[in-house]
Amino acid sequence: MNTSDNNSSSLPSWIDPHNPGPWGIFVQQIDRVTPYLGSLSRLVDTLKRPKRTLIVDVPVELDNGTIAHFEGYRVQHSLALGPGKGGVRFHPDVCLSEVMALSGWMSIKSAAVNLPFGGAKGGVKIDVRQHSLKEIERVTRRYTSEIGLIIGPDKDIPAPDVNTNPQIMAWMMDTYSMNIGSTATGVVTGKPIALGGSLGRAEATGRGVFVTATEAAKDCNINIAGAKVAVQGFGNVGGTAARLFHEAGAQVVAVYDHTGVIYREQGLDIPALTQHVKTTGGVAGFSAADSMNPDEFWALPVEFLIPAALEGQITERNAGTVRAKIVIEGANGPTTPQADDIMRDNGVFIVPDVIANAGGVTVSYFEWVQDFSSFFWSEEEINQRLEVIMRQAYRATSEVARQHDISLRTAAFVVACTRMLQAHELRGLYP
Numbered sequence: 001m002n003t004s005d006n007n008s009s010s011l012p013s014w015i016d017p018h019n020p021g022p023w024g025i026f027v028q029q030i031d032r033v034t035p036y037l038g039s040l041s042r043l044v045d046t047l048k049r050p051k052r053t054l055i056v057d058v059p060v061e062l063d064n065g066t067i068a069h070f071e072g073y074r075v076q077h078s079l080a081l082g083p084g085k086g087g088v089r090f091h092p093d094v095c096l097s098e099v100m101a102l103s104g105w106m107s108i109k110s111a112a113v114n115l116p117f118g119g120a121k122g123g124v125k126i127d128v129r130q131h132s133l134k135e136i137e138r139v140t141r142r143y144t145s146e147i148g149l150i151i152g153p154d155k156d157i158p159a160p161d162v163n164t165n166p167q168i169m170a171w172m173m174d175t176y177s178m179n180i181g182s183t184a185t186g187v188v189t190g191k192p193i194a195l196g197g198s199l200g201r202a203e204a205t206g207r208g209v210f211v212t213a214t215e216a217a218k219d220c221n222i223n224i225a226g227a228k229v230a231v232q233g234f235g236n237v238g239g240t241a242a243r244l245f246h247e248a249g250a251q252v253v254a255v256y257d258h259t260g261v262i263y264r265e266q267g268l269d270i271p272a273l274t275q276h277v278k279t280t281g282g283v284a285g286f287s288a289a290d291s292m293n294p295d296e297f298w299a300l301p302v303e304f305l306i307p308a309a310l311e312g313q314i315t316e317r318n319a320g321t322v323r324a325k326i327v328i329e330g331a332n333g334p335t336t337p338q339a340d341d342i343m344r345d346n347g348v349f350i351v352p353d354v355i356a357n358a359g360g361v362t363v364s365y366f367e368w369v370q371d372f373s374s375f376f377w378s379e380e381e382i383n384q385r386l387e388v389i390m391r392q393a394y395r396a397t398s399e400v401a402r403q404h405d406i407s408l409r410t411a412a413f414v415v416a417c418t419r420m421l422q423a424h425e426l427r428g429l430y431p
């Protein structure tokens with residue numbers, strides 16, 4: 001057989017094998033689960049390349065009359081279990097490898113908590129701090145028009161991610177709706193409540209982090225009340241998780257964001273810190289705390305360490321210094337596979353991103369269902385349903401981890417890949 005046009009290597013040809021970036025990490029994670037997939041491993045290569053990758057130019061007129069071009073992406077990793085689902089990130093470091101990895105993690109996450117979605121992700125390479133709100137609106141609308149070819153309520157449903165929010169989702173929904181000629185609220189989730197958004201969505205990811213932490217605490221014989229917590233990131237995810245820990249009687253002793261690290265041994269006053277961050281834009285300068293350097297932050301002897309910012313934060317460099325009992329991954333991909341091994345060898349219990357931060361996409365699912373029926377649930381009902389799904393997913397994953405004596409991350413990948421590949425096998429290759 002002539003294999004020269006048969007790209008069977010594990011990386012798509014447009015990814016540099018010497019510098020694969022976050023996508024390389026995703027592929028390593030898939031390789032780790034392959035031995036546990038039985039006969040389905042025949043299909044595993046489909047997970048090592050995204051189903052569909054769209055790169056778009058986003059030309060926009062700036063407020064000063066000049067025209068700027070931004071690079072936009074939408075990647076659909078797998079659509080075997082349903083429409084694509086996943087956020088849109090606005091960040092200067094957005095690149096194809098990152099969006100591909102994030103789309104893969106969305107596939108795993110949705111399948112691990114058993115939602116009827118595939119995985120997708122989008123991004124625009126832009127530094128939002130350099131642009132006015134009007135410019136951000138124009139970028140959002142043009143980007144949405146460009147990816148309009150492949151998104152839709154039953155095709156692929158974007159949502160907020162780093163630096164995107166309900167207002168940006170409102171513009172995406174409006175742009176898509178204007179282009180098709182009718183209002184389609186179900187095309188994005190994370191919308192403002194007035195436009196078919198769901199109660200509880202804004203804090204769902206942070207709430208899911210907290211719920212999985214309470215399950216992990218049971219497994220590790222730790223009491224949440226009185227436990228010490230360190231959080232990286234004080235945005236939607238880290239800020240909400242910190243508040244819920246604080247309300248449950250834990251001491252949030254350190255918070256690390258883009259402005260610095262703050263520390264207080266007796267626990268920070270989280271409501272006061274939230275107010276400070278609202279007015280100043282970051283944790284730096286909070287009066288009732290000391291500052292600390294990032295290396296000290298990672299090495300804090302706490303019960304819970306919660307990376308809830310960007311990927312690649314716990315690496316070979318700092319993993320050996322981690323003294324936390326439990327790491328709960330609020331961010332996507334905060335731990336490299338090497339760091340995973342180092343921490344596991346040191347007895348650190350890790351709740352992986354694909355379970356820990358699945359609360360956001362779970363309430364996105366509730367939002368999508370509510371939009372279809374135009375019948376909206378109470379916040380109490382949403383939080384209750386979220387808790388049930390998160391606890392079930394955690395328990396099912398931990399059972400698989402116990403059976404095979406593998407980490408929770410590998411177990412979550414086993415559960416998710418099995419569901420995805422079973423669907424793929426049943427559907428078959430067509431045409």
Ligand code: GLU
Pocket residue numbers: 085086087088157158159160161162189332357358360361362364
């Ligand atoms: N961006 C969030 C995540 O990474 C939410 C995605 C969604 O709701 O579709 O899980």
